[in-house]
Amino acid sequence: MTEFESYSFSRLYRDENMEFFFILGVNDSDNYDEYWDGRSLEPVGYAVIYLDVETEKQKNFIYLIDKANRNYDDIVKYAKQFIQQMSLSEELSDRENFKVLKTEIKSRVINHPYNAFIKMVVKNEIPEFDTK
Incomplete structure (x- = not known):
């Protein structure tokens, strides 16, 4: 049995070069209507789509x-599908290259501005984010 019924993606940040999303594991997905959101949501990761202006890639x-005994296969599978659908690039190679990393950063509440939180997650993978 899988840990989550489904996965949801919620955008936290967007600019001309980057989009940052929460990856949320969803349970009790039927407990939702126009007046009530009783779903169980747990942050399981983050997805980042980044356009490198130097290489235009x-x-x-x-x-x-990182969580003990968690099966990451489904999370990675659905995150890849989501990124491929969100990509505006016409290059197939841009939609199929992924770097999967583990992080200890977990937070349910993020205060504005979001830059400090995003920098903690992306670290040195996106060096230009330091200047924002």
Whole structure:
């Protein structure tokens, strides 16, 4: 049995070169209507779509929140599908290159501005983000 019924993606940040999403594991998906969201949501990782202005190539990152005994296969599978669908690049290679990393950064509440939180997650993978 899988840990989550499905996965959801929620955008936290977007600019001309980068999009940052939460990857959320969803349970009790039927407990939702126009007045009530009773779903169980747990952050399981982050997805980043980044356009490197120097190389003009898209880089895709999947950061998985490290947790003992978690099966990451489904998370990676659905995150890759999501990124491929969100990509605006016409280059097939841009939609199929992924770097999957583990992170200890887990937070349910993020305060504005989001830059400090995003920098903690992406570290040195996106050096230009330091200047924002």
